[in-house]
Amino acid sequence: MRADVFRLIAGITLALWLVLPLVPLAIWSFAHGWRFPDILPRDWSLKAWAYAFSPTSGVVGSLGLTLFIAAATTVLAALVGVPAGRALGLHAFRGKAIVTLVLLAPAIVPGIAVALGLHGVFLRLGLTGTVSGVILAHLIPVIPYMTLIMASVFSSFDTTYEDQARSLGARPHQVFIHVTLPAILPGLMIGALFAFLVSWSQYLLTLSIGGGRVQTLPLTLFTFASSGRNDVTGAIAMIYILPGLLVLLLTARHLTGRNAALTPRVAP
Amino acid sequence: MLRSLAAFLLLSTAAVADTADGEALKGLTWDQVVEQARGGTVNWFMWGGADNINQYVSDHIGGILKRDHGITLNRIGVADAVEVVNIVLSEKEAGVTDAGTVDLIWINGENFRSMKQADLAFCGYTDLLPNNLLVNWDNPAISNDFGVPVDGCEVPWNTVQFAFAHDSAVLPEPPRSMADLLDWIKANPGQFTYPAPPDFTGSVFVRHVFYHAAGGADALLGPFDQARFDDAAAKTWAILNEIEPFLWREGQTYPNTIVQMNELFANGEVAFTFNYDPAQFGLAVQAGIYPESTRSFGLTDGTIGNTNYTLIPFNSPNKAAAMVVQNLLLSGEAQLEKAKPEVWGASPAIEISRTAADVQAGFAAIEGHASVVSAEELAKAALPELQADWLTAIEAGWKANVGN
Amino acid sequence: MTLTKRTRIILLLAPALVLLGGLFFSALGLGLLRSLRYMPSIGLSEPDLAAYIAVLSSPGFLASLGLSLWIAGASTLISVMIALGAALLLRQTFPGRQFIAFLFQLNLTIPHIVGAIGILYLFSQSGAFARLAFAGGLIGRPGDFPALVHDPFAIGIILQYVWKEVPFIGLILLANMQAIGEDHESTARSLGATRWQAFVHVLLPMLMPGLVAASALVFAFAFGAYEIPLILGASAPEALPVLAYRSYTDVDLAARPEAMAMAMIIALLGGAMVLVYARFTRPAGRGRNAR
Secondary structure, eight states, X not given: OHHHHHHHHHHHHHHHHHHTTHHHHHHHTTBSOOOXXXXXXXXXXXXXXXXXXXXXXXXXXXXXXXHHHHHHHHHHHHHHHHHHHHHHHHOOXXXXXXXXXXXXXXXXXXXXXXXXHHHHHHHHHTOXXXXXXXXXXXXXXXXXXXXXXXXXXXXXXXXXXXXHHHHTTOOHHHHIIIIIHHHHHHHHHHHHHHHHHHHHHXXXXXXXXXXXXXXXXXXXHHHHHTTTOHHHHHHHHHHHHHHHHHHHHHHHHHHSTXXXXXXXXXXX | OHHHHHHHHHGGGOOSSOBOOHHXXXXXXXXXHHHHHTTOEEEEEEEOOOHXXXXXXXIIIHHHIIIIIOOEEEEEEESOHHHHHHHHXXXXXXXXXXXXXXXXXXXXXXHHHHHHHTTOBOOSOGGGSGGGGGXXXXXXXXXXXXXXXOTXXXXXXXXXXXXXXXXXXXXXXXXXXXXXXXXXXXXXXXXXXOOOTTSHHHHHHHHHHHHHHHTSSGGGOSXXXXXXXXXXXXXXXXXXXXXXXXXXXXXXSOOSSHHHHHHHHHTTSSSEEEESOTHHHHHHHHTTSSOTTEEEEOOTTOEEEXXXXXXXXXXXXBHHHHHXXXXXXXXXXXHHHHHSTTTTOOEEXXXXXXXXXHHHHHHXXXXXXXXXOOHXXXXXXXXXXXXXXXXXXXXXXXXXXXXX | XXXXXXXXXXXXXXXXXXXXXXXXXXXXXXXXXXXXXXXXXXXXXXXXXXXXXXXXXXXXXXXXXXXHHHHHHHHHHHHHHHHHHHHHHHHSOOTTHHHHHHHHHHHHHSOHHHHHHHHHHHHSTTSHHHHHHHHXXXXXXXXXXXXXXXXXXXXXXXXXXXXXXXXXHHHHHHHHHHHHOSHHHHHHHHTTOOHHHHIIIIIHHHHHHHHHHHHHHHHHHHHHXXXXXXHHOOSSSOOHHHHHHHHHTOSSGGGHHHHHHHHHHHHHHHHHHHHHHHHXXXXXXXXXXXX
């Protein structure tokens, strides 16, 4: 009984701690001024939201742009990550350990270490300040996640179904669409979710490569946070966490249960 | 692979009208410039943290540009103008001379000096702008940006003068001179601080103390002088170290930015904030950030004023359109609109007496925001800004002697 | 057969390797050349170590390096401990378990910058907790509340990482625990081990590889992140990534090789974490978690 009470209290504390930082952001977004020592704002207002959705603020355009960049990054990462994941997951070959390290490093080495040199490379290619440049930059941390998750998916993939389909006369693209894709789809969704989120959260790579021209939501958010407009900051922060929440709910089916591909099977 | 992919992705970002060749533009008449500008896009990089200013620029100015000139104004909000200087600098280093990303910058002070020193500014065209006639270039506070001659490399936009703000409900009678303020700080421990230089606003507060220690600004004008600097600096650090134990958090730390200090003021942690642009006080009251009882004031021994400008980088591909924007910003109507307290409350950079009669009447009819001390009131005791070399020395000296 | 298979593998891997090679390794390569002050376009054709010497002998850099190591070390350690507790808790059944599991996943989707601003509004001296303390009569004015953000010990930064990384590590551990099952512990218990002994001597060693690998990811991230110390850090010393980026964007171009040298030092530490991670995870064919 005491253990139950302890668990419940620990659980509530944990839940509170997870939600807590979002609370002042949500309140600020509806506040017209909120000064010490008021626990709640004295005056409430929708003007921060009105401003966030006005054409002037550019938040809606920024949201669209951020979504586009994250989606494009995800699709490109899937196009190169699925084949590479297949090679790593299904086959043993010489140099595999090195290839894995090469594919892993960009996800772990901090973005700041890459951003400065990448800026120099992209300046010469004329890619700084362009959306394409930012997408390419986002691919650096995103491809590793996609590839390694797909490698995990393919490691438990049974190729005999493909062989059967092929022996029944299916063409390669038919095999892929009707056999391979349905089998790897749940894992691909997880990979896509992480790819999307990694791109969605990027600040430094977008700032350095986009040079301000590519105004994604985190940049807009930072501009207001660093100018003391806590109300507008709160509204943009709420808008910023919404798509991630939606994507999570959409993929929740694949995330729960046995945590399918999310499970990092690092132990035997 | 990378290059072909890049080329493919770049297809979507082709430029429209290219007016990168500034020398060619200088040979044209204004009407020809306006014609060349039609259909262009201006990427204007500016500090983006005030919604009123953003609205004025995007909606009011952007609307007129679209309607009258077919120009698209693309306002790009940045947290600090130094970021933009760095973009142009990197482009020059990489040999991008006619396809830069920046067409217009809101700028002044050390950032202007950096751009001018590195030859990053498009210069010598300002006489072409018809509204340039409204600018009083004989005023040294306009023709010099923090002591650096403007030389036709930028166009004035606003004039500002430093002021303090206080909450009149808490502190009805604030100290009105630097000497009184220093006494007040010692008598009221924990209720004053200033942002650590090189924060723009913290740095200008330290310069006020520097002027006070030097017995006035007169001895400090002109090029940097080590002997005069050493004399005034020693006294300045002594004063600032003397008040340090009486500052917020016993002076063990300073706010990083003016925004952090504004938060302290808004929450009643400190009794004063200050700003180079007093209109910001009115905007903060309108946004509910500061109490309605906020009032602002200058010092009897004077406060420092300056001018801020817009500048076209040397590698802007849309120079004609950017010039049209600058000309519009200088117009009496546009300067009047932004002087309205509900719009922004910014003081004009043009001579009101040179504008049309209805614009003059408009300026006369403006009733300032109650929280914003009027420009006329501040102008009674105005101090000039030092040359940029002095600023650098003062900021470095502060770090070594006070903020360590 | 083997030849075609090998060709096939190469073709499958090529796009990813070429893209990452072209982007990641060319960026690191250019950074390395510049940190060695090798820039033939402006007449520097003799590489040297001047930037590294300048950086490594500067007290400012050493203070920043120390701060970033402290931030990364403390954040990782605290996150791991709480995550262990949370995973052990979530392994049990109790009311609301599903909800907390959902919050864990939700937290993964929230960008760090949002968390940082939230922490700022919670823990500043006039923030939500300070107001509650005032209402409770614990403090008389904001200055009485302890300085938890923009503070010399980087408490605010560490709090943000703990907030974000506890669910990350927790989910990895939870998945590992599910894979391990409870049989080993039950066996130990039946042989007379206490709950604590079963945990320390049986479960923990089995969790260790996953824990170390996750710690390497968290450590590298907390060491190298830019926007969180920018929002929550004190004016001096700055976290290393903030110092590096500010040096890079300094209007004095002479500071750039030093910025690149700092970037290379960060990359070196990141590379070490890659090796730690790889050492404690099975090579390819096994999945990895993402943040």
